[in-house]
Amino acid sequence: MTGDGTRAVRAGLPEPRANEPALPGPAFAAHYHLPGEVAGPYTYGREGNPTWTALERAISELEYPAGVPAAQTITFPSGMAAISAVLLSQLRPGDTAVLPADGYQLLPALRERLEGFGVTVRTAPTGDDAQLGALDGARLLWIETPSNPGLDVCDIRRLADAAHDRGALVAVDNTLATPLAQRPLELGADFSVASGTKALTGHGDVLLGYVTTLAPELAAAVRAWRKTTGAIPGPMEAWLAHRSLATLQLRVDRQAATALALARALHDRREVTSVRHPGLPDDPAHAVALRQMHGGRFGCVVSFVLPDRPHAERFLAALRLVDEATSFGGVRSTAERRGRWGGDAVPDGFIRFSVGVEDTDDLVDDVLTALNLAQTNGV
């Protein structure tokens, strides 16, 4: 098998053909020529598009390099559309789902909707594989590892085996790790699901989501869901996403290395507490992360806590190389006081920091300078 960078550069590309581009441009089509009988592969724009096909092949190659059995990917216009497609296509009234208690902040809204449809929802934290205790009678287990924004990690293989023993399906939100760091299908999950809005596309200019699975019947159900709800990605977004994959390894490697350097620097500051990053050797998530995340890629996010909200706001305002913005995984570093959204159980001074691809020393200097200013300006 080729290396990750080589696979990322070539993922999903067609066979080279004289006088054709390496990556064909986006196909803008609401309908296709369709004389006579209805026959595939492309009939109507809501059902299929060659630009999606190429991107979906690329993501399948990254999520499941073994290629046998063949993985199928279905792309969506956002991560939430992909998550909803799995949960709402698989769960029926009377079913039970187990969600993480500390997952992405829109999961509670999805929980309410599922409960409105007669699905029972249980939650348990990501850390210490606590979802194990909630699996009896479940039809579907939803895992998010590393979790956003707390950066806890759970053992996908262990949870997937336990869920399968009880007849439950397993879906893993692979957003933070990316398929270059973590491959849930190899660890036994039935679905790998992600927001491609983050590190996968990495430029902060595209929203995208995807679902990858090895089971043809699960792929068919998710594809049918997309067709029925019309939750389809635009060809331009799909093409931009595919183009971005060529630099995926460069970006995630640089981001992971800088994130670790930043986490170490934060560790040494007296006013900073609860620094979390799965790559830190003394982080509670490190041992499991080391086992199931590849290549020292522990993600681009570092979280930490400043003494209070004003201190955190002074810090954010003093940063020069870091945009105050939400989301993560982009080439430009961003940071925010996560509590401002109200959806996560975090202290007022909690900062979620997303490391970009700036030079490591520049970024660490900027953060340390901002920390100094935040302290001085506060007295």
Ligand SMILES: Cc1ncc(COP(=O)(O)O)c(C=O)c1O
């Ligand atoms: C872990 C995780 N999953 C899913 C999503 C939702 O993705 P999107 O914003 O593309 O809908 C996010 C967004 O931040 C996320 O962090």
